[in-house]
Amino acid sequence: MKVSRDEVKYIGKLANLRFNEEEMDKLIKEFESILEHFVNLEEENLDGYEMYSFDEKSLRTRTDEVVNFDNRDKLFSNVKKMRDKCIEIPKVVD
């Protein structure tokens, strides 16, 4: 199962990951080896099976009431850069 370098580059863009040329070469080889194995899924007979069966109970919901988180002070304690109670990042242009 061949995978093109452009394809892998595009996937990297979608996933926000960067690879150098060497890493890219390695990744492509690994991809191809893994996708080779996945061929058995293609060949599997799936007649009569659907993705959803909807035979479980309906999604459980909660009542519409305000419940405040009891530890709001620590909610942003892992942020590296805060300003005026907001998270600070470099300016984002649309």
Added chain:
Amino acid sequence: MGAYETVIGLEIHVELGTKSKIFCGCSTKFGSKANENTCPVCIGLPGVMPVLNEKVVELAVKAGQAINCKINKINKTDRKNYFYPDLPKAYQISQFDMPVCSDGYLELGDKFQGKKVGITRIHIEEDAGKLIHLEDEDVTLIDYNRAGVPLVEIVTEPDIRSAEEAYNFLKKLRNILVYSEISDCKMEEGSLRCDANISIRKVGSDVLNTKVEIKNMNSFKEVHKALLKEEKRQLELYRYGEEHKIVQETRRWDAGKGRTITMRTKEDAHDYRYFPEPDLPPMILEKKYIDDIKSSIPELPMKKMERFVRDYGLLQKDAEVIIDEKSTADYFEDLVLKTKDPKESSNWLITEVLRSLKEYDEIPVTSKQLSELIKEIKSGSISRNAGKKVFDKMCTSDKMPEKVIIELGLKQISSEGELEKIVGEILDNNIEAVEDFKSGKGKAFGFLMGQSMKATKGKANPGVVKKLLEEKLKK
């Protein structure tokens, strides 16, 4: 060359009027301090999971029924994956191929011959946070208060044919949603947002040409303006045979500059990699649940308007004005109940009451106060003009008209006995005018009326004065 027609479809995001967010118990209150209404779930900390707010489903189903949609008994949520700083989990929980409502319509009203605009779908989704771009620094700040606020996205068929139709559609939709208490639909607070897709094609064609998406329109009026502008831009390109220059893109409406500007092209389009949300099993809505919600929908604007015309004998155009706000319509009916006079009630509503709403957020005079005022005028105790003065005074006080009339000394003199004396005096002192009138000069009557009213400082009941004058002049 052939005539062209405009093809418009709208995408409207509406914030549902719930107390808490869609997947967590944080408050949805607008205007709170930055990041005050947050918790691990809505800021996407590692390990958190969503739990759906039942009111969100209820309001989404209600919205669907209010605009004649089919409610999809089985529906589910999906993840829409993309990266943006206001999106904490790097995916938005939305609905992709099985939305809660589909295939509805909204009628545009008489002006458009009752044209129906198709509603493709309504689905629920979570809102993202807010970005604050600082002016003089290369910094953006993120506030997650809005992250997780429940939205419905309403998508129309490309049935709209003009900016005016679009404007009308939005007004009608807003009314229905406010009436049904689904949302307060305040564009200025962001609880209603609208994007539009617009393209041009030859009349008679059923092909859809390249469409352009318009964003950043912050009021219904701006939607109207932006669509007119974009329509013009595209038409010009067609007229010069340069329609190939219309590319599928997103353009930002710049209200200041009064034009649309390229934002991003299709090449930058996202691959959202939708897949079913594994943390939320599908919803299966029972028939009784769906029916109960339908019966909870209050009388919608169109029906109310028809009823006002039919039962109260109002003019269509007056009824249209009154039902524009649910609060106004309710006030009107309450007033009618008290005065038993629909015509008078509607008169006052369309004039003084609506005028007062330009100054005050809510109707400043209670229906009880106004009904008493109307009674006073009808009984002749004050003139209509005086009534306006009483109304203005009652806008800032909860005093009843009776008291205000006395305070302002506006009581009308209606007793024939009193007025007869005055009229008699006027006639005695204006023999020339009397002679003029008797010799056929009608104007003289008006002069005598004026004099009589002046003598009473305007407090005389004009009807009675007129009657007395006529009687006396006959002799």
Added chain:
Amino acid sequence: MYSVNEIKKGLEEKEFSTVEIVREYLEKIKKKDDKIKSFITLREEEALKEAEETDKKIASGKKLKILEGIPIGLKDNIATKGLKTTCSSKILEDFIPPYDAGAAIKIKEKGGIILGKLNMDEFAMGSSTENSAFFDTKNPWDLERVPGGSSGGSAAAVSAGFAPITYGSDTGGSVRIPASFCGVVGLKPTYGLVSRYGLIALASSLDQIGPFGKSVEDCIYGLKGVQGFDEKDSTSKDVKMPDYFKEIKKGIKGLKVGVPEEFFAHGIDKEVKEKVEYNIKILEKLGAHVEKFSLPITATGLSAYYIVSSAEASSNLGRYDGVRYGVRTDEYKSFKELIVKSRTEGFGEEVKRRIMLGTYALSSGYYDAYYKRAMIFRKKVEKLFDEAFEKYDVVVSPTLPVLPFKLGEKRSNPMEMYLSDTFTVNINLAGIPAVSVPAGFSKEGLPIGIQFIGDKFREDILFRFAYALEQEIKLNLNPWKEGR
């Protein structure tokens, strides 16, 4: 060192105090874990403080909860309030959650004393714990071999006697595999039986927290400590489970065992095959009826598993961008750079590989062929297991096709590592429970595990088989050789 029952008895009869027990475990960890390297974080002070409180409670005669005074270890992907939770990843190396996982809350409510957080494959991706960003954990039975993964630290800790109960997470075998490699009991519960709230997600439709114990009874205590409904998890099920301690006394006479031929086919290590077959004979001896049958899901199951788990993982790991938590790259001039660099620097190789694979499987043009097809295949696996459980009470197989391998042995080719999961992944795809129980040792003294697979919410049957076998073969599960 001690079984849960021994600790409970000892505390009750005032043989020792909770403080003494906790201190004893902590000392052992400090003395011996430098060889094993199972713990990432220890919480000595807090644990001893809690032990003091427990002693006060015991002294006052208050009724004791089921895990009262029992030292516990948690895999480092289970959120603990105020205590560093890293998922063995650089990108979360300083992350301190402001909240407790649902399972952690239950453990605390039931009196458990958390000693610390245990090493794992980064973000639970791996079968050997070699993908930890911090250090390798060793197999207590042979320090040059892997403990299995991704819950390697949890399994090794129990095996080495650092805690009587630890918890790991199992997405494709990550509890059962290290249980097998380390010679301990490890259970993957039915999907939905244990809350996932606070379990830092790898694959949301497959993950479950599972307990490790040296004995079946200790594992049962572990399950009882965390099972049950949690309203914060929308996939959490509310099912009343039987009294496992009562059930295990029933034995396995008359129960039916299904042996799937494909799970004993080519590629499996000869010693593993023989040992497991030998144990199946023991089950027969104990009165169970054994029958072979066909369950042709192993090869395709592995593909479906890696597609679904990578796809869901690629989405679940999108939030790690350095913005709200986690390590931010040093230099960045734009938002884009901030997130690309933080992610590229913060994630290890395997994590990046699976994010890429998952993104690919979900991308436009490939969704139907990969993700959708894999999800449809899951329905087939579910149906085949349903059919099996109409005939059999339990399905049995080796936990893995291989013996514990040497550190570094399977690093060259990811597919080779993935193949270790052949017998475990289908259980996650179907959402059913399975337990790995020590079956014996290879000639070189390496642990071999036997896997019991059951129908949804039939953990009772699994425990019955596990207990019956354990009591019959009575293995010595102490890995510490003389002088170590």
